[in-house]
Amino acid sequence: MMDYSVYKEKSIEGRYITMESIGSCLSKLSIAPIPIGDSVNGVVINAFKLGAGDKKILMWSQMHGNESTTTKALCDMFNFLGSKEPLAHTILKHCTLMIVPILNPDGATVYTRENINKIDLNRDAKNLSQPESRALRELFESFEPDFCFNLHDQRTLFSAGKTNKPATVSFLSPASNKERHITPTREVAMKLIVAMDSMLQNHIPGQVGRYDDGFNDNCVGDAFQKLGVPTVLFESGHYPRDYSREKTREYIFLSILEALKTIAENKIDLYKTGDYFSIPNNQKLFFDVLIINPTIVNPEIETGHAVGIRYKEVLDDHKISFKPEIAEIGPLEGFYGHQTIECVDNKDFGFTTSQKEILDLLLNFNK
Numbered sequence: 001m002m003d004y005s006v007y008k009e010k011s012i013e014g015r016y017i018t019m020e021s022i023g024s025c026l027s028k029l030s031i032a033p034i035p036i037g038d039s040v041n042g043v044v045i046n047a048f049k050l051g052a053g054d055k056k057i058l059m060w061s062q063m064h065g066n067e068s069t070t071t072k073a074l075c076d077m078f079n080f081l082g083s084k085e086p087l088a089h090t091i092l093k094h095c096t097l098m099i100v101p102i103l104n105p106d107g108a109t110v111y112t113r114e115n116i117n118k119i120d121l122n123r124d125a126k127n128l129s130q131p132e133s134r135a136l137r138e139l140f141e142s143f144e145p146d147f148c149f150n151l152h153d154q155r156t157l158f159s160a161g162k163t164n165k166p167a168t169v170s171f172l173s174p175a176s177n178k179e180r181h182i183t184p185t186r187e188v189a190m191k192l193i194v195a196m197d198s199m200l201q202n203h204i205p206g207q208v209g210r211y212d213d214g215f216n217d218n219c220v221g222d223a224f225q226k227l228g229v230p231t232v233l234f235e236s237g238h239y240p241r242d243y244s245r246e247k248t249r250e251y252i253f254l255s256i257l258e259a260l261k262t263i264a265e266n267k268i269d270l271y272k273t274g275d276y277f278s279i280p281n282n283q284k285l286f287f288d289v290l291i292i293n294p295t296i297v298n299p300e301i302e303t304g305h306a307v308g309i310r311y312k313e314v315l316d317d318h319k320i321s322f323k324p325e326i327a328e329i330g331p332l333e334g335f336y337g338h339q340t341i342e343c344v345d346n347k348d349f350g351f352t353t354s355q356k357e358i359l360d361l362l363l364n365f366n367k
């Protein structure tokens, strides 16, 4: 078994990851960065080319500036590929990787999904209105990849199917037309996802989900798939108590590695398209905190109702803090909390000091 901790890039952790924070990881690389364009604010966007094989794989992370887990996993991957592991050798022999660690550096700095012009780059594949979108498209056209990995984070609200398990990792083989036909291109991406899911089930059983494949050719994945290149969407999700997404980072690293291994060793066709459809569809069943019987805290809240709290991620002095907000009040049957608080006593509500903010929210709530 490979020991992940050996390859984990120690210079970065947590959710706030910028060009600056990955600087020391990238400066260790013996390869020169390839500038592919400038962001709106004039930050150079770099790609890194590794390997010399005939299977070409293009990956980009943080096209959504506040989605940094996959960027951390890519830094771990650079360490792995620079090691003496036989698998690293196999991958670099059979594949050529083109990796963009941060596509949206301005959004990363201010911790927003969108770029600095408030444009969602993953809804700009047709218009190509932003320099970051054009940089990726031009790289796609010049590199001519055989596979694309589109790397993201998802919110904590997703469950893997109608279960009480969070979707710690989710995938999608995007549609390439409105009819959502299963084209040969989509099938290749589906098989790669099945390979990764099979591996992940040994680590996080029941915690892998699949996204809805509604077609939108303004999304980059759909657009590239439509152009005939198998494209896999990766989504890093919630692992219990891991708001810094350091555990999920490991599962994303292992997923990317499994996909590269499957491609390098020519094993894609060992997997079946049908198994892709056995991966449960993501559902939105989670709150960060679910409060049962909140009437005890505040009689204004109807008896029998529960309160669902979601955290808002706030950038505060180079760190992300998690600010609770009331998302929903109602019977909330069939919903789950990453944490559940049951109010049972009039004096001791069961809230710890760190949950004082949540208690204040409840006390101040009025209809």
Ligand SMILES: [Zn+2]
Binding pocket: 064, 067, 152, 153
């Ligand atoms: Zn995203």
